[in-house]
Amino acid sequence: QQQVKQSPQSLIVQKGGISIINCAYENTAFDYFPWYQQFPGKGPALLIAIRPDVSEKKEGRFTISFNKSAKQFSLHIMDSQPGDSATYFCAARRRTGNQFYFGTGTSLTVIP
Amino acid sequence: NAGVTQTPKFQVLKTGQSMTLQCAQDMNHNSMYWYRQDPGMGLRLIYYSASEGTTDKGEVPNGYNVSRLNKREFSLRLESAAPSQTSVYFCASSAGLAGATYEQYFGPGTRLTVT
Numbered sequence: 001q002q003q004v005k006q007s008p009q010s011l012i013v014q015k016g017g018i019s020i021i022n023c024a025y026e027n028t029a030f031d032y033f034p035w036y037q038q039f040p041g042k043g044p045a046l047l048i049a050i051r052p053d054v055s056e057k058k059e060g061r062f063t064i065s066f067n068k069s070a071k072q073f074s075l076h077i078m079d080s081q082p083g084d085s086a087t088y089f090c091a092a093r094r095r096t097g098n099q100f101y102f103g104t105g106t107s108l109t110v111i112p
Numbered sequence: 113n114a115g116v117t118q119t120p121k122f123q124v125l126k127t128g129q130s131m132t133l134q135c136a137q138d139m140n141h142n143s144m145y146w147y148r149q150d151p152g153m154g155l156r157l158i159y160y161s162a163s164e165g166t167t168d169k170g171e172v173p174n175g176y177n178v179s180r181l182n183k184r185e186f187s188l189r190l191e192s193a194a195p196s197q198t199s200v201y202f203c204a205s206s207a208g209l210a211g212a213t214y215e216q217y218f219g220p221g222t223r224l225t226v227t
Contacts, residue, residue, distance in 0.1 A: 009152070032214045043116075043202050043218030044155070089154060097162045098143045098208050099170070100216060104154035 003027060004092050006103025013110050019077040021106045023090035026071060030101075032093035035064065035075045037086050038105075044089060048075070080110045114138055116219035118203050124225045125193045133188040133222050135203030142208030144186035145170075145216070146178060148199040155202065161186055163208060193226045200224070 006023045013019045023033075034049035050057045050064040050073065057064045063076040077084055090103040119134045137144065142163045147155040147170075157170030159178040167178050175197060177189045186205075190197060203219040 006154070034215070036218075041221075043204075043220050045218065046215050049215070091155075093214055097160070097168060098206060098214070099157065099160060099162075099168075100145070101157070101171075102147075102155040104152060 002104070003101035004090055004103045006090050006106060008106060009104070010107045011109070013080045013108065015080065015082060015110055015112050017080050017110075019075075019080045019084070019108055019110070021075045021088055021090070021108075022072065023074065023103050024070075024072045025092050025101075027092070027094065027101075028071075029094050029096065030092035031095050033064070033066065033073050034091050034093075034100075035062075036089045036091065036102075038089065039086050047088070077108075080108075082110045082112050084108060085110050116203055116205055116217050118201075118219035118222050120222060121220065122223050124227065125190075126227055127194060129193050130189065130191050131193065132190075133201055133203075133224075134185070135187065135219060136185045137203075137205040137217070138184065139205060139207075139217065140183070141205035141217075142183070143206045144180065145204040145206075146176075146186070146188045147202045147204065148172065148197075149202060149221075150199050158188065158201075193224075195226045198224060198226045 036044035037047045038044040061078045066073045145160040146158040161180040164183045201222045204216045206216045
């Protein structure tokens, strides 16, 4: 049973456009929601994260929107660049045991 | 400061062989994790160690064992490898409950093929 559901599986965006990736969860015991970026042949690296007491967090071109009542959160990449082409994973942390659950990933391609 | 290191980077095994994947972190983190990554499946947790001296099963523990050797090192053992264990394995660490951040740091991965 997938604890965190992520969509879309793949995304193609023109340079300068907005990329949007969505995630949904059910477990109310989650208390931290990170997004990871992974380039081919590398391990995932933290991009941006949010806690459920905040509805939005922005870092440069990357924004997380968080809807606690709907149990959904999304990543917005503004002014998408070819260098943003990578796989993006959402995740959620369960307080007990500091355990993390990941979405299935979104392969983003930004076309020049 | 190397972060999280994993050895080996690549490995080919025959069905039934055993091997141990090694992971070490130099960030004084309490929690360590083993994930496997398969196409279309994302990262799935195999085992984790919330703190030194404890280990717990994750989502897909069957066919694996772990050892938290000390605070720095967390190894993953395949006792009798099967083709279904062909995957990329990632080790990760985080400061844990006593830390100020929940960020996980990942190693570079081990690409394992079982024939």
